[in-house]
Amino acid sequence: MSTDVDRQLARTSELLDRTRERYGKVSKRARQQRQAEVLRRVGRIAVADGAILMAALVAGLILPGGIGMFGALLMMLLLVVATIGFAIFPLVGAPSVEQLQQVPLKALPLTTERWLEGQRPALPSPVLGLVDSIGVKLEFLAPQLAQLDEQSPAATEVRKLVGEQLPELIKGYARVPEPLRRVERNGLTPDQQLAQGLQVIDDEIAGMSAQLAQGDLDLLATRGRYLQVKYQGDESGIG
Template sequence: MTDVDRLSARAEELMERARARAPSTAADKRLRRRREAEVVRRVGRIAIADGAILFGAIVFALAVAPLGIMGAMLVALLLVAATLFFAVLPAGSGAPEVEQLAQVPLKALPRTTEHWLDTQRPALPAPVHGLVDSIGVKLEFLAPQLALLDEASPAAGEVRKLVGEQLPELIKGYARVPEPLRRVERNGLTPDQQLAQGLQVIDDEIAQMSTQLAQGDLDLLATRGRYLQIKYQGDEVGGA
């Protein structure tokens, strides 16, 4: 068996594992918390808007003139309109542009990248969704670990390079490949397989970084020189 055959077999094995991977409990909890937080934000905005309308109506009735039937109907219509408007309005802020990730403060980088990664999920092949969930969970765990890390430290630079540069570049490189070519083999691998391998490498790297941060091994983290030394990164993916 040639090296290309072994590489292709390994990539296919990884794709099968990712395809069979059920969403983890942590990923499910993360998604549930995000949905619950969105519901809370929506309900909060509706309560504030409706409260403001009722307060304005009371002030008008006391200071100017009684509302009467028509005024009461108008208030009711305003309450319904405000409730419907804030119920359908997106609860969260828009996803950041990938170029903005380099300017995000380090302690906010994992959650911001996680948010950006979630917005890319629909464009990614279904077999890698399990890896996307796994990376999201690890980013969530990484966030509080970075709160006390000096922005200017070499260790912080390694984290920023992997989370804020290499992960987005991998996804961008895959997105540049035309849809009909994503399952066409090139140099022994398809772009779908290259993406799966790249996400697995990044998933493992984030886990290693989190472990080193937890153990206080900042010097080791700073000197590891984490790069994705595989040919699918960046423009080479786009050329597949």
Template sequence: MPTDVDRELNRIGGTLDRVRARTDLAVSGRNRQHRETEVVRRIGRIAAADGLILAGAIIFGLAVAPLGMMGAMLVALLLVAATLLFALMPASAPVNVEKLAEIPLKALPRSTERWLETQRPALPSPVRGLVDSIGVKLETLTPQLAALDEHSPAAVEVRKLVGEQLPELVKGYQRVPEPLRRVERNGLTPDQQLAQGLQLIDDEIAEMTSQLAQGDLDALATRGRYLQIKYQGDEG
């Protein structure tokens, strides 16, 4: 016969399963949206390049001389080359993590999310779900920063967490030689420290988002704890 403890554990397990399902759904939608946006950008670049080539060919044929067979073949080759070039070229320039401090606040979460996504394959598989969860929360945070003063204490705390401490946590882990990442030190392996740090950041971003939604900027401005003591102190 199930005890109260068993029922409580089952309830907690069900709650966790629902949270994971919502996160998986949000991640799936986010990835699909990113793919669609990238396809639209590529198609737009191809259309613009091909349009310029055709317009140039028409202007040359009318103002200078008829293109002829060789000219038509050259235009066709240019169209193929431009299509392949822009189809294979990345739709967005890679994010330089060292430049995050210079990015406008409202664009910071999206830029950090893009950088974090490029780091995902090099991170241990158990934390990739956290990376996805952080990405979803960064997208939610983005529109809330549009009206936030760049120089306010609240903005400073957001920039510190999203633009400094999150990248530094990931880079600090990557500086650890691969054979040592599963070696315990002070009770935790680097893999475990990374997981704990990402979980803390995930929770902090969620709390920041909630405070911004409530307009509680004073509380947000005083959230000066984060990772320096607990994780950055163990980085060596």
């Protein structure tokens, strides 16, 4: 006879399986975004290296003895530094959690999406499809929030979900030591808790977007549902 924990584990396994399938198209979009990022980096590397080579050429024409061995070594060093620098370091620094809580409402979705992108390396691969899906929904939400009063109750609900509860969920997961992330606690592993929490957030953002599209601000403002990161009554949470 199956227990409540067995049924909960089965539902979580099904969720992870659906996540891999359901967000295949979203993951493709995310890959396209990252490919575009690579192309931007390559473009900046080409510009930087071209500028260095041009400067070396001009110096070689102006200086009586050319740039010499030292100049050639310096040029090669600058080329290596410029290439590695633009290849490794981000073009734009990822925002902090504090910035998420302070940015204007209309900028909150895209700022949150940038913050999420920076968290990807620390997240388990089965939930990356959900992260991509949340990013897509945040993009759709951005123009809707541009028309929303910053001081309205509806805006408060959006900020609570996107600017507070989402970062807290991921920060809570990050605090769990890596070897313990697949160890059950109260019937669920931290990996499974994270997947369920992200699914709840994904659904909540979709609901908010639909209500904003319908102009149903009163319903949005009175949702009154605190994010169920404890998964339907489990008060232990992640960590």
